Amino acid sequence: MSDSTATTTARLRVGSVAIPSVATIAIPLLLLAPALWNGYPLLQYDTGGYLARWYEGYLVPSRSTVFGLYLHFGEPWQFWTNLAMQAVATLWVLWTTLRVFGVTTHFRRLAIGLTLIATTALPWLASMLLTDIFAGLSVLTLVLLVAFSERTSWLEKLLLFAFTAFAAATHTGTFGVLLGLCLAALLFKPFLGARLSWAGIARGFAAVAVSAAMLLAANFALSGKLAWTPGGAGVTFGRMLQDGIVARYLNDHCDQVKLKLCPYRNELPATADDFLWGNSMFNTLGRFEGMDDEMRFIAVNALKAYPLWQAKAALIATLQQLTQVATGEGTNGWLPHTYGIIERYLPDQARAMRNARQQHWDINFAAVNTVHVPVALGSMLLLLTILGHATWRRRLDDVTLLAGTVALALLGNAFICGVVSGPHDRYGARMVWLSTFVVLIVVARWFAARERFRPQGLFARKASTPSL
Template sequence: MPQVVTVAAVTAVLLLPAMHNRFPFVFPDTSAYLSVAYADSWPIDRAGFYGLLLAPALRSLDGPPGVWLAIVMQAAIIATVLVAACRKLLPRSRGWLIFALIAPIALLTSLSLHATQLMPDAFTGALILLAWLAASRNLADPGTPLMWLATAVLALVHYTHVGLIAVAVVATQIVCAVGGATIKEIAKRAMAAALTIAAVLSAHTAVYGAYFNRWSPSPLGGYFLFARLNEDGLVPRWFDRHCGVDAPKPLCDIRPEIPRDSQELLWGKEPSPLYDRINKRKGEPDSWLWVDMVSQAANGSLKEQPVEFARVATKATADQFVHYQALDDECPENCGNLKLFDWRPNLIESVRSSRQLTDGLPRTPIRLVTGTVATVGLLLLLPLLFLAVRRRDTLATSLLATLVLCLVANAAMAGALSDVHDRYQSRIIWLAPFAASLVMVRWRRRSELLASIAEEAKCPVTA
């Protein structure tokens, strides 16, 4: 089976949940991301590059056909990365074997559910695999610069992707160094990663500077951090010490009105004085004054209570490893009046008649199956990593080590900066059973393993 046919077959499998749903899966945040394509605007609290990536497909065909074209493109990108990862560990395998390996993972984990959701989380797992693929190759190898470029593109669609790239590259290079890669080659790969990350951060900063005259890669980052620290109790203690002394007086004046729940504070589910002053006036000069004030409170809380912050963040990080059920999409409850309906009224019928919004999905069985498979994969990761080290299989070791550390990093970023939601970890939890299956198949196929180890066990170094 030629590689293009394999990718097409995997893409078709990834699309099955959306076909069963009768439309790609949506989320309350979907409108913010697609505002770039549909409203010619740029979200100030989201990475708008996701909408920019899908814009050619969304705008080439009007209404539902454009959305379907976009989701096919999204699934094809993910399928390409999955097949490339399999080819890396199983270089002599036929296409049918690679398809047989990926298809069950796609259908029995959260992979296909995220791959067909109109959210940038769809690309997170693929980004980690792509960063590992790029970091385990010599820069002189054909196609490596293009792979780094693709990594940068996927990194642009979500703020957390920058951190995951860094973790993936560091993990891979540590294993490669132990496996025999030269310091010179390690330095080259580290430089490529640094340039990739710098390019991504610069792109975010440039866009926000051009649109809002706010030269920051995440202009509302302090606001989101404030909401989290306020819910955890760190900000109220900071208020107790600084209000009436050196804390911003306008912020202290509305302190009794600030809801403790971060979701109420940020999204105005209940009356929130900050929602009215920041969210409803995004980009206006007065709103930036409030963003600066809450950022001062958040930063001050962190500086004065690092131990308490570490304790709370550690607990939230651990919670991410027991909260990763699929379909944590807040629909149909909060998806009935998406903003994108104002931009494309011809989407209303298709979205509202989907099984997701008519509550016609068998959520309990889906969560039972995907959760069980994910848990088994998680339990296998560390034993397989131990065996990979014992077998001196450097390539498998680098993949497993990268995924273990990225799972922890993803949980830590979500745990430290946001509430615990299942979708934050479910977007990449499928990597555990995928890697476990891939490595076990690799070890069963002894001839391929020996050939691969002979060629790539040291994370190929320049002769």
């Protein structure tokens, strides 16, 4: 072997070791770059409600006790252990998915990871004390668990199952999306044949069932009540209020039914957020404890009274939610409830929290979204193009199955969040990065296919030329 050949071989060996080593260290650090720059984990409107579950011992609407316990275990280290677990979990899910879908070169994996970090909400989700990072990742783990488990080891199957179950228990919206995907798998099984096994579908349903048991157990342990996380009726009522349906129902029925809101029917706030979380009559009437039964009554009966209006409002809300994908909603310097919870229950962290850049309004999400929003919307269009091309070619391969699952997840997320809670950018941003990920997988596989069929240099071209 010549010196030059030996040198080249040595460089290739060093590169084959260096790239995965760099990726293993660099990707998690870059995923946590927003929090590291901030000086403290990023906070959001809802963070305080989750943190308080351990201390307050009662159930609060839309605040999972499972996620509250997860945060509690990271309190001694100012939650940096939580962020570290989120970053490592993100790296593991991304790398496992890329391996399963044939993106095996370390350079391409690193390139995909860096592209996601630079152009999507992924690092902001990983750097935040919120359930949102688990929403998108759990779609990928469910896909691997249900449709591609034969390409994973028994340990990976166990981890995929555990992660999916935990993620579903952290937020009712995530639970609904994953349950919907399992039902879709059951529905499409006759058409997909061997691509979906009954055992895989059973694993998906089992993971969702375990998540439900996990949530019920956590609720019972912390509150003494064997109950689901409350708040569904109130949140749905808020969306109907925002659409004008509640005001119409009160005007049409207050002469027949005595309701607490009747005297306020001409003073209702314009948005659900103003009603539920602002200084509205909702506070005067006892908030969820005093209004839950009435909000449920109005929501159910308004659905019966105005079915066409409700259907139109649901369609509009779903379409609006699909387009609301900006990063950073609710992550700013005005979070009085979250600040209050930290100062009350974690006073030793109050100074670090108050000194963080977020609390000084130093995060410019407008600049961030000049990149994130076009990439998100463009990726969804490309996702539809991938599915359209596969349909036209009548070809169902692995990537098409993944693309179809992600499309269903985005649609299901938009329907659940848009119809129940009303459209919010936060709900879109936590899932839409999946479409960018699928597009990057397609691009990587295209380059790999070109390389397989490309002649390797001058000698390959000469060898392929027939002699005369």
